[in-house]
Amino acid sequence: MFFNIFKSSIKGFLLNLPTPINLNYWYGFGSMLGLIYSIQIISGLILSWFYFIDLSGGFKSLILIMQDVWGGWFIRFIHSSGVSLFMFIMYLHILRGLIYGSFCKVDVWYSGILLLFICMGSAFLGYVLPWGSMSYWGMTVVTNMLSAIPMVGVYLVETIWGGSSAGVSTLVRFFSFHYLLSLFIMVFILIHLILLHECGSSNPLGVYYSCEKFTFHPLFSLKDTLVFVLVVFLYWFCIFVCPYLLLDAINFEEINFMMTPSHIKPEWYFLFIYCILRSTPSKLGGVILMVMAILMLVFLGIGKNLGSVLMVKTLYWKLMLSSFLLVFIILTIMGGYTVEYPYDILGNVNSVLYFFIYVIMLLYSFMFNFVY
Incomplete structure (x- = not known):
């Protein structure tokens, strides 16, 4: 009985969703983001099993994941490449909204902006976790900017750092918030989808009549399947062709607290x-x-x-x-x-x-x- 209720809910929420008949492939970016987010959650969960923080931070755990854990390099590259793919497609998703006037759907637009802020925060927290030279000093510079906030700025920075300077306690905080914030994204994605279903999707012509809509399955589900194939190809290209292209070389160096990089x-x-x-x-x-x-x-x-x-x-x-x-x-x-x-x-x-x-x-x- 529970399975039938769940099946009917999924069918009504996704497959039978009324969708404008003139949607093009620009509208597939949302589905691509959903797929990449799912891959990020799974790969991040696996990495968290082997990631540890010692007195020197998390730099050694990353080396062990890359060299000693079976398939660790593959999972790590999936996760690191997935962030860049996710943010790139999210920017394209926003661009599509500006081109076709998706900001007319105010509730959906505002929930998307909030989701963007949360995703950027989670990406920044995850960027710090390798605890390389660029991660550390980049985090120090950015968090230190918060000290400019009147009255509470200094206390806010010390709370984030866990002391008078950034260290291992800061990394523990960032790892916890990165893990939690990534899960909170799932809730806001659900809210974004509910609002999208309530307000209806925009379309290239700006037509908002019910008679001009079609069920999501099978036409648009087929389009999304082709989009998913593109995502798999992008992952393959990033992992096996150029896994280090978007990774900063300085971040492969262990932190030197006595010397900052020449260019952060x-x-x-x-x-x-x-x-x-x-x-x-x-x-x-x-x-x-x-x-x-x-x-x-x-x-x-x-x-x-x-x-x-x-x-x-x-x-x-x-x-x-x-x-x-x-x-x-x-x-x-x-x-x-x-x-x-x-x-x-x-x-x-x-x-x-x-x-x-x-x-x-x-x-x-x-x-x-x-x-x-």
């Missing part, structure tokens, strides 16, 4: 935020702009109506979105370079352009909402 940088999916952060002379201003770089997506969902559906079809919106994407890519590239001429100038200019184009897009959106 985060993973590639945080480089655009890092470039904005270091382009700001004020520590507090850098923290605020770093948060606002993502949080400004919230304002796109304010007071949306029919005008927003028409707006995303206009040439001006497409030009602004293309410019914003170009600036995003430039910031990501500049964030990987050292702070020297001409990279610092390009980083400063594009940081200004990033927020300027954002504001123009918001004003253009508010104008359409007012007119329509």
Whole structure:
């Protein structure tokens, strides 16, 4: 009886879901994220069986996993490559929402932004766990930025570190929060899906009539199956062809507490935020702009109506979105370079352009909402 109830619930929640008939492959990114997240949970659980923290941190456990555990290198590369795939596809997922006006579905859009923040937090915590030289000093620099928060900043940093400086106790905290936060993501994914089913999915034409919908299975489930094949190929390519491509060479060095690396940088999916952060002379201003770089997506969902559906079809919106994407890519590239001429100038200019184009897009959106 329980199995029949579970089967009928899954059938109603997924297979018989009313879906717009004109969805293209851009709408497969959500399913790809779900698959990669499942793989991350399984691979992360296996890694946690062999990961340990001693007085020197977790660097030695990573070496043992790579060299002594049967298949450990394979699981480790699945997990490390999966983060980059997950964040890359999530950025494409957001881009698709900006192209087709998914921010008109305000509840779904806001839950997605919250999910983005949680996933970025979990990715940052996981980045620290190898306890290599780049992980340690990158974590120290980022967490130390929180000390700029008035009144509570210093106490907040010492609470995160577990003392007056970052050490093994910090790693224990980060491992615990990484594990818990990764599980909390599952809850927010479920909330995101429930809101998506309640509000309905957007579509390329912006048509929201029930008569223009079709059941998810078998047409769209077949499309998602083809998308899953692409995910498997991407994993194969990242693991067996270029497993070290996105891993920083300095992070393979054990921590030297007496010497910082000459150039500290985060993973590639945080480089655009890092470039904005270091382009700001004020520590507090850098923290605020770093948060606002993502949080400004919230304002796109304010007071949306029919005008927003028409707006995303206009040439001006497409030009602004293309410019914003170009600036995003430039910031990501500049964030990987050292702070020297001409990279610092390009980083400063594009940081200004990033927020300027954002504001123009918001004003253009508010104008359409007012007119329509």
